[in-house]
Amino acid sequence: MVLDAAFTSVGVNYFQVVVPKIKDFESDFVKTGKVTSLFSFANFDFSKALYIWKNSRSWNVAKQIAANLSKISNNDRESLRLWARESSIENWKSDSIGKIKGVGLITYQYLRMMGGVDTVMPDKIVKRVINEILVKTGKPPVSDNMEFIKTVEEIAKQTGYRSIELCFMSWFINQPERINEMP
Structure with missing residues (x-):
């Protein structure tokens, strides 16, 4: 989901471009145990996956999001839920995720939604x-x-x-x- 949000933030077609790339990453790195958590993703050498997605900015955004969320809890789902519950739309630019360069309001809202907040992303x-x-x-x-x-x-x-x-x-x-x- 973190990678999904970062890839989508560059404005490409979600179903035609992002979804296939996420599935490729999942197949090559998640299912093989090379990336097992937000923490391991935050420390992942994305140069090994540039054949899947060439945009370094997207990888950096995703890694920074993962690093921030992984500090909240050892449980990835709990980290996202706890962050989302404490986040607010009013202060999104000063939020630990919102202030990451490359995270805009749409990405921020998408992550809040995936964390259980009933809101909308203005895409x-x-x-x-x-x-x-x-x-x-x-x-x-x-x-x-x-x-x-x-x-x-x-x-x-x-x-x-x-x-x-x-x-x-x-x-x-x-x-x-x-x-x-x-x-």
Whole structure:
């Protein structure tokens, strides 16, 4: 998930580019026991995996995220959950993960969502779908990311859906068959 977030942050197509590369990394390094935890990933020599992904910035972002999370707990899932629970959207730029160069608001929100926070990531797909719905209901589209997050959270309260559900429904509305491709 950390690698997924870092690879996606460079703006490539998630299903066509990121998912296959994550699966390659998992096959070559995770399933073989070369990377077993956030801590081991934080200390991983990514030069050994440049044949999978050539962007050094992405590797550095992923390693810094892993290093920060691995300091929280020895249990990777618990680390992500504890970090996410304590994180906030209001102070995201000063957060230990948010201040990593290369981690933007979308990556930050994605990690919070994966850690169990009911929120939304304001990526271009989600914004397009939600803004189309807003326009169809006579409301103006929302371009500012922070305002967009608040708008989706309000829509969630009004509709009974969770923000995270609205986010993923937006991602899969035109390609429901892709749900099973998520790493």
